[in-house]
Amino acid sequence: MGSVAINMDENSIRGEHTESSIMIDRRLHECVRLDDIEAFKSLIQTNLAEKLVTPCGNTLLHVAVSYVSDKITSYLAKEFPSLITTQNSQKDTILHLAAREGKYSDIIKSLVESNPCLMRKANTKGNTPLHDAVIKGNKGLAIFLVSKDPELAYYNNNNGKSPLYLAVENDKKKGILDDLLKSGAPIPIYREDGDALPKGKSPVHAAIKQRSRDILERIEKVMPELLRLTDEELGNSLHYASSIGFLEGVQFLLRKFPDGAYERNSEGNYPIHIACKGHSVDVVKEFLRSTPFAKEFLNKKGQNILHVAAERGKGNVVRYILGQKKTLVEPLVNEMDEDGNTPLHLAVGYGKAGAAFVLVRDKRVDSSILNNENLTPYDLAEQQSKSAEEKFDKANEMDGQDNSKDVESGMKNSSTKNSTDSTSSERKQDKAFDLKRDTEKASPKDEGLINYFGVVTTLSILYFYASPKKSLRDYFTVTPGLISQGKEESKNRIGNLLVVAVLVAGVTFAGAVQLPQLRVNNNSREQHHESNSTITASHYSSYENHLYGYLFLDVGALSASTVAALILLWANFNDARFILLGVQLAAMMVFCSIIMMFGAFLLSVRIALLGSPEVWLTIAIIVVAVVFFLFQAFLFLPWVLPSPVDQIVEGILVNYLYYLWFFTLFYSWRWLTEKLPELPDL
Template sequence: MDINIDGNSRDHMAGSMIDRKLYQCVRQHNIDEYFKTLVQRPLAEKLVTPCGNTLLHLAASYGTDEVIAYLTEEFPSLITTTNSQQDTVLHLAAREGMACTAIKDLVKSEPSLTRKTNTKGNTPLHDAVIKGNKEFAVFLASKDPVVAYYNNKNGRSPLYLAVENGNKNGILDDLLKSIKREDGDAPPKGKSPVHAAIEQRDIGILKKIGEAMPELLRLTDEEMGNSLHYASSIGFLEGVQFLLDKFHNGAYGRNPEGNYPIHLACKSHSVRVVKEYLKEFPYPKEFLNKKGQNILHVAAESGKGNVISYILKQDAKLVEPLLNEMDEDGNTPLHLAAGYGKSVAAFVLVRDKRVDSSAVNNENLTPYDLAEQQSKSAEEKFDKANEMDGQHHSKDVEYGLKNSTAENSTDSTSSQRKDKAFDLKRDTKKSSPKHEGLINYFGMVTTLSILYIYSRPKKSLSWHFTVTPGLIISQAKEESKNRIGNLLVVAVLVAGVTFAGAVQLPQLRDNNYSSEHHPESNSTITASRYSSYENHLFQRSWFSWLLS
C-alpha cells in the first residue's frame, strides 16, 4: 500500500546552498536579527544543502523548536517540500530521534505528512521504527494508526518492521496498544507481522500479537499463505501448536500452490509437526491439494523418508487409504518418489508390503517404469550439461581436456524424446547445470537400483539357470556362468550404489543448503566434491548395464 502526497519537490541544485553561518544558527537554536537577515524572501525557500534539505529539514533534524516554529510560520511552503530522497521534515525528525513540541504541532496542523512516502516507500513511521525512535513512533501511530499497516517498496509495514527488529526498545508493545483496528476495517495487505515473528521462530512475540490483536493471526501472505502454512513449512512446532489453538480454521485453508498446512508440514523434515497435525486431524485422507495429492504424495515427492516412515507406523485405518491412492495424473506416492529420484522415500515405500508397486499411472507406467524413464532422461541431461561445461572450459583454458562425444552421439536419438510423465524442476541459480545434473543423476541411479531389487518385473530362477536348447556343452556352461555372474554383480553393485546414495545424497543436500547462505562459494564447487572420476566411470558403466 504505497500512498504518496504531492509535495513541492524541485530541482534542488537550482537553489542556493546553505552556508556555514546558517548551519550554526540552526544548530544553536539561534533566531536573532542576524539569522532573520540571512533568511530573506524569496531566498529562504530556495536555500538547500547538497542533498536538497531545506532550512526546515535541518531544524527538524536538530530538534530546534524555535527555528521550526519561525520557519513554518514565515515560510509555510517549506512544510511539504521534500529533499532529493523525497523526505519530508517528519522523515528527518523520525530518523534523528527528534520529537520536539514544534514537530508534534506540525503533525497536528498538517496530518497528511504522516502518510507521505520517500523514495524507499517509507513513511515517517517506518523510519521511526527502523531507527528505534520509540517516542516519535508511538506519537505518529496514535495520530494515524492505519499507517502502521502501510507497506514500503519491500512490502514491509512499520508493524512488520517492529517484529523483524525484535521489538527494539519495546516499540512493538506500544504500537499494538496504539493501533487498535475498528470492527469492519479492511485487513491490512502485504507482509504480515505474524509471518515475521514465525520467520524468527519467536513464540514470545507471536503470543504478544495473538493477545493484543488476534485478528492479525488470520492475515494471509500472497506468497506464503496464512500463518499456519508458514509455520508448518519451516517446522516451527511451538508456532504450529499456538496457531492451531488460536487460529484453528487456518488448517482448512489452501496456499497459492493449493496445499493445506498439513501438506507443508509433510514437506518439512519435522516429524513432530506432522505428529501434531495427525493428533489434531486423524483423518488425513480428507486433505487433498489441488493436484489431488494426499500427505504421503507430497512427502514422497519431497523425499522426506523420515516423515513417510512415521506415517506408515500409524494406525492401519489412517494409513491404508493413503498408500496407493492416485493423484490427478494417476501417480501413487511411490510413483512420485520414483519419478523425482527420491531414493530414501522410494526405499521406505517399496519395502512396505501394503504398497502396490505394480500400479500404473495415466501414462500406463509402473513406478519402476517411471524410474527407468526418468533415469535415462537424467543421464541425457547430465551428458548434455557435461558437454556444454566442457565446451565452455575449452574456450577459457587452451589446454583443457576435450569431452568424449561417443556416448552422446549414441544417445542423440533418445535425447530428443519428450518426458510426458514429469518435468523435473531444478534451481540452477545456485550451481552449474553440470553439478545439478550430477545430483539428479545420483538420485535417479540410486532410486532405480532400489526399485530394480524390489519391484522390477521378476524373471523366474529357472530363467537364470536354464540353458538355451541347442547349445553345445561348453557354450551352455559359459551362458550359465555369465548369468550367475550377472546376479552376483547386481547384488553387490546395487548394495554399494544404494549405500553410497544414502550417504552422499544428504551431503549434497547439505551442500546446496549451505550454498544458499554462502553464494560466493558456488563458483568453487567441482565434481570432485561428489565423487572421484574413477568412481563416476564405474557407476556410469553400472548404470548403463542396468538400463540395458
C-alpha cells in the first residue's frame, strides 16, 4: 500500500492534519469494520499505523471503537498506546465515539480504567464522554463513567449544561437521571479548569423549565442540596420558578427550600419581586402566604413588591396586592425608592396604563408626592408624553428616510441584477439569518408608536384622577395671549357670520311674502269648513294666534339677521378695536334670528296641520324639530360666547366627552383581555 511517512507531532494529537497526512485505505477500513484481525495485520504497516486518519481526523482506533471491533481495538491499544488519547478534528477521543455510537464493551471499560484521563477530556463543544452518553441515551456507559468519576455529572459544556442538566432535559426519552442522582457525588465547588456549577445551568432549573414537579421531588429525595444551586442569570430555583409562573414548583420549593425566598439574584431582586413582575397572581398569593411581611423585601433600588409590579405594568398583580389587608398594603402604596418614586411614579414613567389606572383610583395612593426631581406623577406623565412624541416623530422621519434609501437601493439592484446573481447566491444563507434577526425586533417606528400610545393613555388617566385642581377663578382668567388670538379668530368669523345672517334674512323675507297667500288659503278653507258646520270658534281662534305668532317671529328673525349683517360690515370697515365686540354682538343677533326662524317654522307647521285628524304626525314633526334644534343650538353656542370663555367651556365639555369615550374603550379592553383566555381554542 502506498504511503507517506509523517511525524506524530502535537498537531496530529489534536486532530489537525499536516501536509503529510494520509487517508486510511479502503481495504484497511473494510478489515476494521469486519474485525478481521488477520487481514488487518497483513495490510497494516507498523511504522504507519499511528499516522493513518479519516477525513475528519479519526485514527484507526477511533474507527475500530465506532464499529465495536474488539479484536482490532485490543491489538491497536496494545501495539500503539498513543492512539488511546488521540483526538480527531473535533477533539473527540475514542470514548466520545463509543458514547455517541451507543457502544459499551469490556474493552472500552478496560481502556477507561487504564486511562482515566479519557473521562474528563472535552471536545470542541465542551462535551465530555458522559455528556455524549447522556445525550444519546447510552445508559450503560453513562452509569459506568459516573461510577468511576462522580464529579463528571457536574461538568459544564460550552452551553453551561452539565450531564445532570441534560439528563433532566432528556428524562422522558433516556431515563438516565435517577442513575446519575444515585451516584451520590458531592457538588464540586472548584475543579481543575475553574468553577463547576456556580457558572453553569442548574439541573433543578431544567426541571422547572419543563414544569415537572415529579423531577423536582426525585431530585429533592436523593440530593436535596441541588435545590440550592444558583444560576448566574436566572438566580436560584425559586427565582426561576417565579419568573415563569410555575405555581406547583413555587409551592414545592417554598416548603423544601424556604431559605431561597430570602436570597437576591444578580439584579438584587428577591423571588417575591420576580413573582410580582409576572402575570400569575396565584404565585404572588403563595409568597404572601408564606412571607407575610412584604414591606421588608426591598431590592437594590429600594423598591418593594408594589414598585416592581407597577413598573412592569402588571395591573392584575397590583389589584391583588391593593386588595390585601390594611397592615400589608399601607406600608407599600406611597413608599419611595432610591429615586423618590412611588409605585404610581413608576407606572406612569414606564407608560403602564393598566397599573396606573388601578393605583390612581385607590384612595390610599397619594398622587401629589414629589420624587427626587420634584415631579408629581402627573408632571412625570406630561414629561414622558412630550418625550415619547418627540421620539416617535424622530423614528417616523428615520423610517421614511430608510424607505427612500431602500427604494433607491432596490432600483440600483434591479438594474445590475444579472451581474450580481452569482454573488447573491453565495450570500443568500447569511442574508436569511440577518432577515430573521431583524424581524425579531420591532422597528424604531413601531416601538415608538407602542410607547407613545402607552404614555398618552397613562397621561389621560392621570388627567382625570391626579391633575392639579383648578379654582373657578382659574377657569375665567383670560391671558393677553388669548385676547390677541381672539382678534385673529374674529376676523375669520366675520365672513362666516355674514353669510349666515344674509341667508336667514332671505329665508325670513320669503316667509313674509308668502304670508298673504297663506291667509287667503286658510280663509277659504275656513269658509268651506263653516259650510260643512265642522269648524268651531276655538279652532278659528287657535289659527289666528298661530298666524300672529308666526308673523312676529318671522319679522324678528328678519330684523335680527339684517342688523347682524350691518354690524359685521361696520366691524369689517372700521377700527380694528371694534372687531371683537362687533363679532360678538353680531353672533348673538344671528343666534337669536335662528331661534326665531325656528319658532316661525314650527308655527307654520302647526298652521298647515291645523284641523288635521293625524295627531301623531304633528307630534312626530315637533319632536324631531326640537331635537335637531337643540343639537344646532349646541353647535352654535361657541360662536355666541366670548372667545376666551368659549375655549374654557369647550375644553371642559370636550374633556368630559373624552372621559366618557376613553373609559368606555378602556373597560371594553379590560373585559376583552380577561375574556379571551377563557375562550376555547379555535
